[in-house]
Amino acid sequence: MHKNTIFISVTAMVVLLLAGCRAGGDFTGREYMPDMAHSVAYESYSPSRPVMVDGQLVNLFADGKSAREPVKGTIPRGYMPYHYEDTPEGYEAAGAELVNPYNKVHAEVIEKGKALYNINCAICHGEKGDAKGYIVTNGKFPAPPPSYFEDRILVLSEGKMFHSVQHGKNLMGSYAGQLNKDERWKVISYIKQLQAAHILANDSLAVQSKASVEDILAAITGQNKFYTKGMSFPKVSVSMGTTEAAEDLPVTFVESAIDKIVAEAKDLKAGEVVQLSNVFYSTGKFNLRPESDMELGKLVTLLNSKPALKIEIDGHTDNQGDAAQNLALSTERAKAVYDYLVSKGIDKNRLAFKGFGSTKPAARNTTEEGRAKNRRTEFRVL
Ligand code: HEC
Numbered sequence: 251m252h253k254n255t256i257f258i259s260v261t262a263m264v265v266l267l268l269a270g271c272r273a274g275g276d277f278t279g280r281e282y283m284p285d286m287a288h289s290v291a292y293e294s295y296s297p298s299r300p301v302m303v304d305g306q307l308v309n310l311f312a313d314g315k316s317a318r319e320p321v322k323g324t325i326p327r328g329y330m331p332y333h334y335e336d337t338p339e340g341y342e343a344a345g346a347e348l349v350n351p352y353n354k355v356h357a358e359v360i361e362k363g364k365a366l367y368n369i370n371c372a373i374c375h376g377e378k379g380d381a382k383g384y385i386v387t388n389g390k391f392p393a394p395p396p397s398y399f400e401d402r403i404l405v406l407s408e409g410k411m412f413h414s415v416q417h418g419k420n421l422m423g424s425y426a427g428q429l430n431k432d433e434r435w436k437v438i439s440y441i442k443q444l445q446a447a448h449i450l451a452n453d454s455l456a457v458q459s460k461a462s463v464e465d466i467l468a469a470i471t472g473q474n475k476f477y478t479k480g481m482s483f484p485k486v487s488v489s490m491g492t493t494e495a496a497e498d499l500p501v502t503f504v505e506s507a508i509d510k511i512v513a514e515a516k517d518l519k520a521g522e523v524v525q526l527s528n529v530f531y532s533t534g535k536f537n538l539r540p541e542s543d544m545e546l547g548k549l550v551t552l553l554n555s556k557p558a559l560k561i562e563i564d565g566h567t568d569n570q571g572d573a574a575q576n577l578a579l580s581t582e583r584a585k586a587v588y589d590y591l592v593s594k595g596i597d598k599n600r601l602a603f604k605g606f607g608s609t610k611p612a613a614r615n616t617t618e619e620g621r622a623k624n625r626r627t628e629f630r631v632l
Pocket residue numbers: 367370371372373374375391393394395396403406410411414415419420421422423425429437438
C-alpha cells in the first residue's frame with residue numbers, strides 16, 4: 251500500500267476517535283458502537299425525557315414520569331410498620347413495651363452498630379457519645395444534644411431511644427429513612443455498650459463491685475434479670491432485680507455512709523448513728539437479700555480495721571401494720587445483720603442488735619417517701 255494512503259487512513263481514524271471525546275454534562279460523546287453502557291439515568295419518579303420511537307418523540311409513561319408509583323399500601327419486603335405515635339403517650343408506651351432483640355452482647359452486632367453510629371450519629375453525639383460531635387464543637391448546630399452519660403440518658407430505656415430515632419426528637423430528625431429497624435436496634439445496642447463502658451471506667455462503686463460490662467448492661471437496659479453483685483452508681487440510682495427473689499421489687503442503691511467514713515478517715519464516737527442504706531430485705535421478711543452483700547462487706551472491713559469499735563445494729567420499720575409485729579420484724583432484721591457479721595468472723599462481744607419497730611421514725615409516715623426512709627437499718631457506736 252502507498253505510504254500516503256496509510257498515513258491518511260491512520261490520521262482519519264485518530265480524528266474520528268478524538269471527535270468522540272467531546273463528552274461532558276449530559277452528552278456522552280460520540281459513540282460508534284453504542285450499546286447499553288450509557289442508559290439514561292433518572293431520579294426515582296422524576297419526569298422522563300421523551301424518547302424517539304418510530305420517528306416520534308414519546309413519553310415512557312402517559313403521565314410523563316420515569317417510573318410507576320407502587321400500588322397504594324405497598325410496603326418494602328421485611329418492613330414492619332411502627333405502631334407508636336409521635337406523642338408523649340406513644341413515647342412512654344414504646345419505652346415500656348419495646349424490647350431490643352439484641353439483648354445479649356454479640357461482637358458483630360456492636361461492630362455493625364458502631365459503624366452505623368459513626369456514620370449517622372457521631373457528627374452530633376460524638377464518637378465517644380459525649381455530645382462533642384463535629385458540628386456541635388464548631389458551633390454550627392444550635393442545640394447540643396445531651397451527652398449519653400447524663401443521668402437521664404444513662405437510664406433511658408432502649409424502647410424510648412428507638413422511638414426517638416424513629417420519629418426524631420425536637421431538633422434531632424427522624425432516622426427511620428436512613429436506618430431500618432434492625433439497624434436502629436444495633437445502633438442502640440452500641441450506645442448502651444458505650445454507656446456501660448463509661449460507667450465501668452468512671453464509677454468507683456461499679457469498679458469495687460467487680461461488675462462486668464454485661465452486669466452493667468443488664469442494669470441500665472432494665473433487664474432486671476439477674477443479681478448484679480451489689481453494683482451501684484453514686485449519681486444515678488439504677489434499679490436492679492434478682493432472679494433469686496423474683497417476687498421482690500428491684501432495689502435502689504445509694505452512696506454508702508461507710509465509704510464516706512473510710513474516705514474521710516473519720517473517727518467514730520460513742521452514740522454516733524450510721525445508716526446502712528444498701529441493706530435490703532424481702533418485703534415483710536427478715537432474710538437479707540443478696541444485694542446487701544456489698545454494704546455488709548464494707549462493714550466487715552471497717553470493723554476489722556478498727557478493732558476497738560463496738561456497735562449495735564438497730565432495725566426500724568414504718569408505722570404500717572401491727573406495732574408488735576413491726577417490733578418483732580425490726581428485731582429479726584437487726585439480728586440478720588448481726589448473724590451475718592458473726593458469720594464473717596466478727597467477735598460477738600463487739601456486737602449487739604436491737605429492734606425499734608416504728609417507735610423512732612426518721613421521717614413522717616404520711617408519705618410513701620417518708621415511710622421508705624423509716625424502714626431502715628443503722629448501727630450505733632457503743
Ligand atoms: C443533627 C444532630 C444529631 C444527630 C445527627 C443525631 N442526633 Fe440524637 N439528638 C440530637 C439532639 C439535639 C437531641 C436532644 C433532643 C431533645 O431532647 O431535645 C438528641 C437526642 C437523642 C437521644 C435521646 C432521646 C430521648 O428520648 O431523650 C437519643 C437516644 C439519640 N439522640 C440517638 C441518636 C442516634 C441513634 C442517632 C443516629 C442514628 C442520632 N441521635 C443522631 C441531635 C442529633
